[in-house]
Amino acid sequence: MSATVHNNAQPVPAPPLLELDHLQVSFGDTVAVNDVTLAIQRGERVALVGESGSGKSVTALSILRLLSDAQVSGSIRFDGIDLLGKSEREMRGMRGSDIAMIFQEPMTALNPLYTVGDQIAETIVVHDGVTASEARKRAVALLGRTGIAEPGKRVNSYPHQLSGGQRQRAMIAMALACRPRLLLADEPTTALDVTIRAQIVELLLELQRDEAEKRGMAVLLITHDLNLVRHFAQRIAVMERGVLVESGPVEQVFEAPQHPYTQRLLASRPQRTVVPVLPISPVLLEARAVTVDFKTKLPGLGGWFRSGRFRAVADANVSVRQGETLGIVGESGSGKSTLAMALLGLQRTAHGEIEFQGRALGRYRGAEQTALRANMQVVFQDPFSSLSPRQTIERIVGEGLALHRPQMTPQARRDKVVSVLREVGLDRTVLYRYPHEFSGGQRQRIAIARALVLEPRVLILDEPTSALDVSIQQQVLKLLAGLQQKYNLGFVFISHDLAVIGAMAHRVAVMQNGSIVESGDVERIFATPSHPYTRKLLKAALDH
Known part of the structure; x- marks a missing residue:
């Protein structure tokens, strides 16, 4: 008489597509990413959020091994393979084909000397080994799929000939050219208009759903845009000063944030502070x-150009x-x-x-x-581009006074500069420093101080x-x-x-x-x- 075997074993969950285990990234004595542990499943959309300098982009670049002069420890496993043990040649084979990245500013990421079609086609030729003509056909199809009108014409456009939204779509087309299994999207909508932003979000969702059905493509979205996170991601991980301080399902974290930093981020939405204007105000x-x-210039007969408006x-x-x-x-x-x-x-x-x-x-x-x-x-x-990198903050803020108030003594001018810097939340210790030594928010305060120093109307x-x-x-x-x-x-x-x-x-x-x-x-x-x-x-x- 044979024994009946009952198999009550639970199904073993699939291993994560990406695992960061105690990841640490340092530049000299500066620790940019500190002991980060994070896993992403196949087909999952995870948002990595935090302010500038929190370590979001460094984390993403470390996955692709694109950081120079960095000391990286811990482990980065992709589909069970330790990426830190890969040679540079092996990583080149994985970049684009297995893991692709959409960079924050496409104008700097795209080569200005080549058409967007050539740049997309090159990726396809390198990784898929197809002919140039076949790669070009696929480039046109990809541009069309990302919603660019007249892709057959736009494939011949250089980056400067496209709008911001079109350039970002071209970057997405390039990233998806070889059907990667993991897409790293670093602030993909930051500089875009609200309508273009909504279109890009919907496009990423649509493409991710399509690809997820085929290869289980996961997306790691790096952003400080909390509205984008709520509409796109399934899980959220919050970073502060290189440390992962909180993670969990998006709705759970948004509804009941546990860490003070997460609570501060979620409370940082613009608040209306308008004081009514008096009817007699001139x-x-x-x-x-x-x-x-x-x-x-408009094209005319015989190849000549005629003036237009x-x-x-x-x-x-x-x-x-x-x-x-x-x-x-x-x-x-x-x-x-x-x-x-x-x-x-x-x-x-x-x-x-x-x-x-x-x-x-x-x-x-x-x-x-x-x-x-x-x-x-x-x-x-x-x-940053409107403040001279060669001048101290004292000279930048005081330049208008030197031009418009030449009768002021150097000491009076300095006192006025210190006073207006104090108005914008900076003290006199910044006088002899240069723009590159400040954060984006501090530089904007300096720009406001420069405008206010002349007491404009x-x-x-x-x-x-x-x-x-x-x-x-x-x-x-x-x-x-x-x-x-x-x-x-x-x-x-x-x-x-x-x-x-x-x-x-x-x-x-x-x-x-x-x-x-x-x-x-x-x-x-x-x-x-x-x-x-x-x-x-x-x-x-x-x-x-």
Whole structure:
């Protein structure tokens, strides 16, 4: 009589696709990643979040072994294989085919000397060994799959000929060219408009679902955008100063964060701090029917070019009162920054009128024009490129005083610089340091101090927080709101982040293709937008 065997053994779970075990990355005496342990399953979407300097990107680059002059310890296992034991030649074979990466800034990641089609095709030829013509066909198909219009034409475009969203799509096409099993996406939507951002998120979800069915492609998303995490990831891991402080399912961490740092991150959403403008407040800056054209070349007969005209701003009407913030929103190329430069008198207009305190800009001459420049200042999006790397902070902030207040003694000028630095939360110890020695948030504070030192009446802020972490962004917005209330400043605040505009602006102007399609009170327009484009922007922001 034979015995009956009952097999009650539980199925063995599949091993993770990626395992980081006590990973430590150091640069000399600086520990960038400290004892990080993290696992990612096949087909899983995991978000690695934290502020600049938290170690997110270093962690991702260590997986691909792309860090030079770094000391790496612990273990990195991909599909059970220890990557730290691989030779550089073996890693080159895995990069792109098994593990691919979408970099934060495609303009620096793409080679400017080759078309995007050539760069995608090269990846396919190297890893799949197909012919150049077959690789090109696949490159066209990939560009089409990522949503680029007319991929047969765009395949011949160089990176500078594509918009930011198109370049990011080309990067995604290149990353997916060899159907990797793990996709590392490092801040893939940071510099994109809200509608393009929503499209890229949906695209990544769609592609990941398709690939997951075939090969179990997992995604490690590196970001400081918490809205993106909520809409994309299944699990979240939070890093602070190189340490993994919390991880778990997205909904669980968002609803009940355990670590103080996670709680701080989630609480760092822009808060509305607007003080009502008095009805008697005078108009400081007003534009009526302002139009800006740029000359361009159009193809003509026989290969010759004829002169054409591109209308960047069409019949724009805006005004800013004392103590008021006018928000200007719209996608890249909508004319926001061009309008700002026209308001400053730094961009020639085709027609229309711009007045400061009731007087046309063109009527200011000589000393009056110099005084006008002092009364209208600007803070740019990227403080690092707008601050001279060769000058100390004292010289950078005091440069305007040297030009506009030549009668001031060196000591009086220094005292004024120290005073305005204190206003933005910096002390006199920064005077003799250089821009590269500061974080992004500190550099933006320095740029604000440089604009404020001349005690302007109007401040134009061109995407001043788009490159900042959420907590630093909140600090800068709070600083700007306090300075506006203290000095009764008029702000023109340009942004594609509707949450920031909702927090800062009294009124908003929505731009599309150079035209203001809707304007009025922020709360009213955000609650009941009348124009289809405004509704599209708001829907994308909410969906995202």
